[in-house]
Amino acid sequence: MSGAPVRGDAGTAITDVAASPAAGAPAIELERLVHVYPEGTRALAGVDLRVAGGEAVAIVGQNGSGKSTLVRHLNGLLRPTEGIVRLGGRDTSGERVARLAALVGLAFQDPDRQIFAGRVRAEVAFGPRNLGVRGAALDRAVADALAAVGLGEAAEANPYDLGFSRRKLLGIASVLAMRTPIVILDEPTTGQDLRGAARVQEIVRGLRAEGRTVIAVSHDMRFVAETFGRIVVMRGGRIALDGTPEEVFAEAAWPLLASTSLEPPLAARAGARLGLGSTPTETSLVTALLARG
Amino acid sequence: MLELRGATYRYAGYARPVLRDVDLALRDGEIVGLVGANDSGKSTICLVASGLAPLSIGGELRGEVRIDGRPTAGLAVHDLAQRVVLGFQNPATQRSGVAATVFEEVALGPMNLGLPVAETLARARRALATLRIEDLADRDPARLSGGQGQLVAIASLLAMGPRHILLDEPTAQLDPEGTNLVAAALRDLAATGAALLIVEHKTDLLDGLCDRVAVVDRGHVVQDGSAAATLEDPRLEGWGVEPPARVRLARALAARGLPRPAELGWPA
Numbered sequence: 067m068s069g070a071p072v073r074g075d076a077g078t079a080i081t082d083v084a085a086s087p088a089a090g091a092p093a094i095e096l097e098r099l100v101h102v103y104p105e106g107t108r109a110l111a112g113v114d115l116r117v118a119g120g121e122a123v124a125i126v127g128q129n130g131s132g133k134s135t136l137v138r139h140l141n142g143l144l145r146p147t148e149g150i151v152r153l154g155g156r157d158t159s160g161e162r163v164a165r166l167a168a169l170v171g172l173a174f175q176d177p178d179r180q181i182f183a184g185r186v187r188a189e190v191a192f193g194p195r196n197l198g199v200r201g202a203a204l205d206r207a208v209a210d211a212l213a214a215v216g217l218g219e220a221a222e223a224n225p226y227d228l229g230f231s232r233r234k235l236l237g238i239a240s241v242l243a244m245r246t247p248i249v250i251l252d253e254p255t256t257g258q259d260l261r262g263a264a265r266v267q268e269i270v271r272g273l274r275a276e277g278r279t280v281i282a283v284s285h286d287m288r289f290v291a292e293t294f295g296r297i298v299v300m301r302g303g304r305i306a307l308d309g310t311p312e313e314v315f316a317e318a319a320w321p322l323l324a325s326t327s328l329e330p331p332l333a334a335r336a337g338a339r340l341g342l343g344s345t346p347t348e349t350s351l352v353t354a355l356l357a358r359g
Numbered sequence: 360m361l362e363l364r365g366a367t368y369r370y371a372g373y374a375r376p377v378l379r380d381v382d383l384a385l386r387d388g389e390i391v392g393l394v395g396a397n398d399s400g401k402s403t404i405c406l407v408a409s410g411l412a413p414l415s416i417g418g419e420l421r422g423e424v425r426i427d428g429r430p431t432a433g434l435a436v437h438d439l440a441q442r443v444v445l446g447f448q449n450p451a452t453q454r455s456g457v458a459a460t461v462f463e464e465v466a467l468g469p470m471n472l473g474l475p476v477a478e479t480l481a482r483a484r485r486a487l488a489t490l491r492i493e494d495l496a497d498r499d500p501a502r503l504s505g506g507q508g509q510l511v512a513i514a515s516l517l518a519m520g521p522r523h524i525l526l527d528e529p530t531a532q533l534d535p536e537g538t539n540l541v542a543a544a545l546r547d548l549a550a551t552g553a554a555l556l557i558v559e560h561k562t563d564l565l566d567g568l569c570d571r572v573a574v575v576d577r578g579h580v581v582q583d584g585s586a587a588a589t590l591e592d593p594r595l596e597g598w599g600v601e602p603p604a605r606v607r608l609a610r611a612l613a614a615r616g617l618p619r620p621a622e623l624g625w626p627a
Contacts, residue, residue: 105499128534129506175505175532176451230448230528231397253505256531257448259397259560260601285506285534288604327536332563332604339625348604348611355617 091155093119093248093279094140099149101135101303109135111303112149119247122270122280124290127300128327133283134175136300137250140281141170153248168197171241175252175283177233186212186228186236187221193244211243214269216261231257238269249273251282255289267293287331291315291346301326311346361385361408361443361523361554365422368407373418377403379578380422385523385554390545392565392586393558395575396599401558402448404575405525408556409445410434426523441472443523448531448558450512454500461503461511462487462496468519486518489544490537505532513541517548524548525556530564542568562603566590574598 094117101110109132117123125133138144139151142163151158153169171193174180183189187208194207212218215235220228225236234257241249254266263286270293273280284290290297290311297314299307299322307314307322314323315334323330330346337345337354345351363383369376378400385391385408395401406412410431413420424431426442434442447453458464466483474482487493490510495503500511509532516524526545530538542564549555559565565572565586572589574582576598582589589595595602602610609620617623 103502105502107498129510129532129537130504134504176449178449178451229398229402253532257397257528257560259395259599260596261599262397263560263601285532327534329535332608336608336620336625340623348608351608352611352615352617355612355623356615 091152092116093121093154094281095150095152095155096136096139097150097152099136099139099151100147101132101139101144102147109303110139113300113303113305115298115305115308117279117281119279120274120277121296122274122294123282123296123298124294125281125283125298125300126285126287126290126326126328127306131300131326132303133300134252135303137172137252137281137283140166140248140250141172142166143172164196167193167244167246169246170248170250171244171246172250173238173241173252173254175256177230177237180237180240181225181233184224185221186217186223186225189225189236190240190243193240197244207243207245211239214242214272215239216265231259231262234258235262235265238266242269246278248279248281251280253283253285255284255286263289270294287315287329288333288347291331291334292349299323299326299328312344312350315346316344360387360425360427361556362425363404363408363422364425366404366407366424367421368403368412369419370403370412371417371419376419377578378407381407381575381578381580383408383556383573383580383583385556387522387552387554388549389571390549390555390557390569392562392569392572392589393556393575394560394562394565394572394589394595394598394600399575399599400578401575402527403578405445405527405556405558408523408525409443410436410439411445414439440519442521443525444468444516444519444521446512446516446524446526446529448527450505450508450532453512453515454508456501458500460496461492461498461500464500464511465514465518468515472519482518482520483514486514489517489547490514490540506534506537509533510537510541513544517544521548521553523554525558527558528560529557530559530561538564560601562590562595562601563605566603566605574600 096113096115099110099113102108127133181189190208190211194204199207212221215238255263270280298305315330317338333348333351334346337351342354345354363381366378366381367376368378393401412418455467458467465486466479469479469482492510513529530541545555569586572586573580590603591606
């Protein structure tokens with residue numbers, strides 16, 4: 067579970083991560099990453115992480131454990147105090163944010179930090195337009211992204227006439243429209259109802275099916291267990307645990323989870339209680355019960 | 360006690376009301392959960408119950424909001440603020456923007472109520488301690504993580520010592536520990552006789568916290584009952600609300616002909 071495994075359910079091929087990616091290089095590579103904010107908060111205290119192209123990784127951990135700080139290094143919003151960030155094998159320290167934007171799309175935790183256009187359609191078009199997409203291709207990128215988040219009907223609305231949950235989906239659509247090989251979603255299910263959460267899950271599965279690399283920061287353990295092949299647990303600016311949902315939510319890992327104030331999903335707790343092994347999802351619990359007969 | 364009676368509310372510039380004939384009562388010492396699909400009217404109920412709609416944001420309200428039996432129509436904003444507080448969905452919306460430190464931010468509410476300095480400071484300290492964020496006291500409130508910002512926003516409300524408190528998704532960005540601290544703080548508030556309304560998608564949280572849970576669907580309260588009765592209601596998913604994990608699991612087992620959780624030997 068330690069030592070940065072390189073896995074990729076959709077294969078480990080790098081999907082055009084950089085203009086000339088080093089052959090076989092992981093999509094994302096963090097080496098001894100440290101970040102100290104100007105007022106002295108040491109948000110990242112030495113993070114090593116390798117993510118293969120096409121992998122879907124959830125980052126979980128306590129409030130203030132460094133999750134959002136970590137992902138903001140991937141598109142250049144934050145620069146390392148120490149350490150290296152590589153995308154497709156290339157060190158990003160010399161890269162401009164505008165260039166990284168073509169590789170990495172980041173949907174913010176707080177959509178209001180992201181949204182600025184007066185129309186939903188214009189908001190979603192901004193990213194791809196900046197990447198040089200024009201005409202029918204632009205229209206298609208915008209329409210597809212809005213359809214994916216279920217905002218097709220709201221294309222002409224003012225973003226601030228939408229409720230928080232739909233502004234959040236709009237933030238995700240803006241990132242989808244850029245069709246970046248790496249997509250980062252910061253707390254994507256926050257504020258979503260039953261349908262919204264299911265939609266976010268569909269979006270992640272769709273991105274995985276396309277072979278794109280997805281990173282999500284989340285406190286929603288059920289979403290994480292059901293949607294991601296790999297879970298990284300952060301504690302105090304470091305990676306405390308890194309493995310599959312079965313590994314991370316196995317009973318043996320519970321003390322560590324508790325130390326980062328995380329609780330395994332109910333299905334995992336029930337499975338352990340019934341001696342069924344690690345059953346991180348409701349489906350796996352039911353399957354294990356049926357298999358036991 | 361805070362009551363909405365036949366409340367129908369239309370936002371300024373909109374043709375149709377978003378709330379229709381809403382009746383909802385928050386009794387003293389009671390924690391009431393409010394669930395519903397996105398855009399069903401939950402946040403609007405908070406705005407109306409707090410008096411911000413229509414007093415501050417305009418629009419048209421028919422029906423009544425009553426606090427301790429007296430209609431709030433005609434009260435000034437500062438009168439209302441002493442009786443009812445509203446925690447916004449997005450902590451950034453609530454942040455004053457004038458405080459240099461978290462401590463000042465949390466002290467701002469009681470200070471604006473005109474309390475003596477010693478009382479103001481004591482309340483701010485107590486609120487930070489309740490949510491175990493004393494270590495954030497000297498931080499810039501604009502430079503916090505999402506979850507930390509949410510805890511500071513809730514501490515700011517606690518410091519005002521409100522009798523009626525409305526919280527719009529207070530734990531959306533919180534980890535389980537933060538969520539549990541907020542839940543404990545809300546229970547303590549209710550124990551002192553405060554009336555609370557909590558809008559939440561996390562039905563697992565409401566399951567253990569609330570006396571009652573109401574459901575809003577398209578601007579109307581369609582169900583209002585004990586937490587267990589509402590959260591086990593088979594119509595819940597149809598209203599766009601995720602049932603608690605224990606309810607989902609029990610149903611998943613039943614659907615495959617497996618015994619109930621209790622019969623399998625794991626407590627609900």
